[in-house]
Amino acid sequence: MDLALLLTVFVLAIFVGFEVITKVPPTLHTPLMSGSNAISGITVVGALLLAGAMGEDPLARTLATVAVVFATINVVGGYVVTHRMLRMFKRK
Amino acid sequence: MTLSPSLVNLAYLVAAVLFIADLKWMSHPRTAVRGNLVGALGMAIAVAATLGSQPQEWTWIVVGVALGTLFGVWGALKVPMTAMPEMVGLFNGFGGLASVLVAGAALVAAYHGLARADLSLTARVATVASGVVGSVTFFGSYVAFGKLAEFLAVRWKLKAWQKVVKFGFSLATAVGGIGYVTVAGASAWTVVALVSAFAIAGLFLLRRERFPGMDALKAATAAVSVLLGVLLVLEPQEQALYWALAGVAGVLGVLLTWSIGGADMPVVIALLNSYSGLAAAATGFVIGNTVLIISGSLVGASGVILTNIMCKAMNRSLAHVLFGSLGPTSDTPDADEVYRTVKSGSAEEVAMLLDGARRVVIVPGYGMAVSQAQHAVRDLANLLESRGATVEFAIHPVAGRMPGHMNVLLAEADVPYTKLKEMDEINPEMEQVDVAIVIGANDVVNPVARTDPKSPIAGMPIIDVDRARNVVVVKRSLSPGFAGIPNPLFAAPNTLMYFSDGKKAILDLVAAIKQG
Numbered sequence: 001m002d003l004a005l006l007l008t009v010f011v012l013a014i015f016v017g018f019e020v021i022t023k024v025p026p027t028l029h030t031p032l033m034s035g036s037n038a039i040s041g042i043t044v045v046g047a048l049l050l051a052g053a054m055g056e057d058p059l060a061r062t063l064a065t066v067a068v069v070f071a072t073i074n075v076v077g078g079y080v081v082t083h084r085m086l087r088m089f090k091r092k
Numbered sequence: 093m094t095l096s097p098s099l100v101n102l103a104y105l106v107a108a109v110l111f112i113a114d115l116k117w118m119s120h121p122r123t124a125v126r127g128n129l130v131g132a133l134g135m136a137i138a139v140a141a142t143l144g145s146q147p148q149e150w151t152w153i154v155v156g157v158a159l160g161t162l163f164g165v166w167g168a169l170k171v172p173m174t175a176m177p178e179m180v181g182l183f184n185g186f187g188g189l190a191s192v193l194v195a196g197a198a199l200v201a202a203y204h205g206l207a208r209a210d211l212s213l214t215a216r217v218a219t220v221a222s223g224v225v226g227s228v229t230f231f232g233s234y235v236a237f238g239k240l241a242e243f244l245a246v247r248w249k250l251k252a253w254q255k256v257v258k259f260g261f262s263l264a265t266a267v268g269g270i271g272y273v274t275v276a277g278a279s280a281w282t283v284v285a286l287v288s289a290f291a292i293a294g295l296f297l298l299r300r301e302r303f304p305g306m307d308a309l310k311a312a313t314a315a316v317s318v319l320l321g322v323l324l325v326l327e328p329q330e331q332a333l334y335w336a337l338a339g340v341a342g343v344l345g346v347l348l349t350w351s352i353g354g355a356d357m358p359v360v361i362a363l364l365n366s367y368s369g370l371a372a373a374a375t376g377f378v379i380g381n382t383v384l385i386i387s388g389s390l391v392g393a394s395g396v397i398l399t400n401i402m403c404k405a406m407n408r409s410l411a412h413v414l415f416g417s418l419g420p421t422s423d424t425p426d427a428d429e430v431y432r433t434v435k436s437g438s439a440e441e442v443a444m445l446l447d448g449a450r451r452v453v454i455v456p457g458y459g460m461a462v463s464q465a466q467h468a469v470r471d472l473a474n475l476l477e478s479r480g481a482t483v484e485f486a487i488h489p490v491a492g493r494m495p496g497h498m499n500v501l502l503a504e505a506d507v508p509y510t511k512l513k514e515m516d517e518i519n520p521e522m523e524q525v526d527v528a529i530v531i532g533a534n535d536v537v538n539p540v541a542r543t544d545p546k547s548p549i550a551g552m553p554i555i556d557v558d559r560a561r562n563v564v565v566v567k568r569s570l571s572p573g574f575a576g577i578p579n580p581l582f583a584a585p586n587t588l589m590y591f592s593d594g595k596k597a598i599l600d601l602v603a604a605i606k607q608g
Contacts, residue, residue, distance in 0.1 A: 003214045006377055006385060013386040016112060017393025023119040026489060027509050029398060029496030032118050033365050034180050035128055036394040039111050040187045040368045042135070042387040045142045046194040046379050050201060051156060052148035057205030060197040065152045067193035070186040072160020073167070078183055079132040080168035085176070086128055088503040089121040 031085045038078025044071035095144040103141030104383035110134030111387055115394070121509050138383050173504040174461045177494040181236040181361055184368045188229025191371035192338050195222035198378050203329045216328050218377030220321040223334055224341040226371040231292060231345035233364050234261065238296075239353055240493060245301045258296065266293035272335065281332035284320075288339025295346045302351050307415065313344040348414065355458075355535060355574035357493040359402045359413045366395020398495050405489035405515075407541075407551040419576045423546045430578040431570055436589040439597070442564050443604035445588065449526035449562075452476055452483045453518060455555055456498050457491045459532015459567070463594030469531065470505040472598050475605055484511050486518040486528075486555050488536040519556045528560035530581075532594050534573030539581055549575050563587040566597045 024032050050056065050064035095103075111134050117127025143153070171179045199219055202211050211219070238244030243254035250258065269289025273282045320337040327333065352360050369391025376384025403410050408418075437445075446452065454473065460466060473483040485507065491498045499512055522528070530537050533555075541552040557563050558581050565582055568591065572578060582589055590597055 003212075006214070006380065006382070009382050010373060010377075010385050010389055013108075013389035014393050017115070017390040018397065020112060020115045020119075020390075021394045021397050024115070025119065026401075026487065026496055026514055027499045027512055028118055028121060028124055029401075030176060030180075030494055030500045031124060031128070031496070032115075032394060033362070033398065033495060034176070034183070035114065035118060035131060036391045037180060037183050037187065037365060037368065038135070039114070039131060039387045040184075040365075040372045040391040041190070042138065042384050043187060043190040043194055043372045043375050044135075045138055046198070046375050046381060046384060047156075047190060048139065048142045048153060049146070049379065049381075050194065050197045052143070052146065052150070052153045053201075054147050054149055056149075057200055060200040060205045061152065063193045063197035063200065065156045067190040067197065068153065068156030069160045069163075070193070071190035072157050073164040074183050074187040074190065075135055075164070076161045077164030077168040077179075079128060079135070080165055081171065081176075081179060081183075082128045083125065084168065085173070085500055085503070086121070086125045088173075088500070088506075089509055090125050 028089070031082050031089075034078055034085065035082040038075050038082060041071050041074030041078060044068060044075055047071050094146055095141065097145070100141045100145045101382070103137055104381075107134040107138035107141075107383050108386040110137070111390060115390060173501055174464055175241075176500060177357065177361055177492070177497060178237050178240040180494060181233050181240060181364065184361075184364050185230045185233030185237065187368040188226045188233060188371050191222045191226035191368075191375045192230060194375050195219045195226065195378050196334055196338070199328065199331060199334055203331070211328050213325070215378050215380070216325045218374050219328070219334070220324050220337065221374035222371055222378055223338045224317055224321060225367050225374060227338040227341035228345035228348065229364055229367040229371055231342040232349040232360075232367070235346055235349040236357065236360055236364060239349075240357065244296065245298060245350060245353070247299045262293045262296040265289050265296070269293075269339070276332055279332055281330065281336040284336035285332065285339040288336070288343050291343045292339075292346055295343070295350065298350075301353060302417075306347065306351065310344065310347045313340050313347065316340045317344060351417070352413065355406070355490060356413050356418075358490050358495050358497075359399055359406075359410070361494045362395055362398035362402055363410070364395075366392050366399060369393075369395055402490055402495060405553060407549075407553065418548055418574065421546070421548060424548075424577050427570070427572070427578040430580050431583050433583045433585075434570065434589055435587070436591055439590070439600040439604040440608065442588065442590050442601055443608050445562055445564065446476065446481075446527055446605060447608065449476070449481055451525050452481050453486050453522070453525045453528045453557070453560065454483065455486045455488070455528060455530045455533050455537060455557055456502070457488075457531065457533025457536060458493060459594050461492055461497065461501055462532065465531065465595035465598055466501040466505040468595050468598035468602070470502070470507050472602050473507065473511075475602055484513050484518065486513050486515065488515055488533070488555050491533060491536055515553060515555050522556045522559040525560040527562045527564060528557040529564045529566065530557055531566040531598070534567075534579055535575045537581055538573070538575075538577070538579040540577065540579070548577060557581065558584055558586075561586060564590055566590050566592065566594055568593060
């Protein structure tokens with residue numbers, strides 16, 4: 001894809017990030033971190049693309065498969081642990 | 093059947109919108125649970141769209157996702173709330189490692205695999221960025237984890253599991269380096285990778301936080317990373333360069349976090365959080381994928397904001413946290429002199445002080461987490477409220493080992509979040525407080541920050557407990573906090589020291605109040 005286009009997306013997303021996250025109160029900073037952590041596990045998408053491609057080079061596939069494992073831990077673990085924390089805040 | 097590219101991209105757009113909604117709803121405890129679920133839905137959509145975008149060889153994908161889910165759920169359900177900083181640090185590292193591996197795999201695929209095509213300049217630069225940032229994140233996070241779990245850079249005797257992790261990971265890194273050179277053959281670049289692996293493995297065994305030449309080594313590894321990065325952009329078909337780069341960046345990651353400890357931990361955890369996002373965004377540039385770029389930048393922004401908040405709350409710059417050191421100076425008064433007038437009391441005396449107190453503020457610090465005292469503290473608060481007092485909690489932004497650490501512990505103990513007050517909210521009212529109870533906090537309540545411009549913590553915003561009518565400090569001994577300086581609060585005329593382990597102290601106090 002065109003570099004300018006990718007950069008546009010990058011810069012705009014950073015602005016949105018700043019806008020949205022400044023409003024998160026200190027009480028929720030820990031769940032914010034673990035939740036945003038889970039989002040950064042989006043690398044799983046890149047890992048899946050390379051791990052699953054038909055007839056891909058075995059080395060590339062192996063690397064990508066290991067990446068799938070770690071990115072999935074990041075994603076699934078991140079969302080579950082965030083849910084656990086947020087439920088404690090909600091009870092009241 | 094495969095989905096059309098535009099359909100896949102639309103699905104990615106939906107996922108990105110859901111991630112933004114997730115973070116937006118994080119702005120209130122009432123909506124945050126929904127936000128998190130929506131974010132998880134977004135992730136599920138992104139993954140489903142990816143799987144539908146090409147014909148798949150399912151075996152390894154299924155194995156990888158199953159293993160990851162198993163470990164992820166197990167870890168997330170098992171971790172105690174007090175160990176949340178370690179857990180978040182570890183997950184962060186895994187995200188960074190995934191970025192290193194994906195960029196590496198993309199490089200291999202481009203020059204040896206299926207879609208052989210020369211990588212564009214953008215993709216080459218992004219590969220370098222992914223490798224460097226991802227590797228710094230992974231090894232830096234591991235060090236943060238090891239220091240929080242107290243098995244790296246310490247001198248004391250380790251528990252069995254700590255030894256297994258410490259020496260196991262060190263050994264694995266060294267063996268990985270040897271294995272790599274054996275398979276890939278000896279060349280200038282594979283040897284660099286090997287040396288880096290040995291350096292990392294060796295650093296993990298150090299029992300001190302600093303050593304001579306550390307800063308020079310930091311600078312050298314940073315310079316070599318840049319050099320190797322430039323070379324890789326010029327010669328991307330040279331795979332070994334990539335692993336050499338990842339190795340040297342790994343050494344840098346270890347060095348950057350190695351000397352940071354204690355109260356500076358929240359800054360580093362937040363910074364690594366930001367890196368893991370930037371690594372994901374860089375990977376997005378490698379494979380030209382917008383959802384990676386958007387999510388990565390959101391996380392990057394979040395980490396930067398938190399890092400900034402933490403630095404402000406300590407009145408220190410990021411550079412000072414990363415490269416400077418905090419400690420007593422020649423102007424620091426002698427502890428024995430400061431502590432001449434310390435008064436200490438028993439549970440009964442503290443109970444008497446609390447008898448008739450109408451407004452009580454509890455100031456928790458890392459010590460509360462260490463002694464797992466949050467439930468006992470909740471019981472104390474409930475007991476005092478049942479006797480007609482108003483009880484609030486004053487939370488300093490850097491109390492604990494990660495942003496918001498204390499809030500999570502108190503939420504676990506069922507303390508309503510409306511009772512948790514921020515520093516700026518409680519300070520103006522401190523003079524109307526009858527008793528302030530400090531439990532396991534030290535530097536964040538040290539009035540020297542306000543009064544002595546020469547002190548290492550001068551100008552750091554503190555919770556002004558010294559202005560309350562009475563102060564009770566629960567602490568094991570008069571040992572200094574992270575800044576290494578004495579705290580005159582402990583010797584103030586309105587302060588009573590209550591020497592004990594945090595949890596036991598509060599349990600005894602509750603018993604004494606009930607008896608009296």
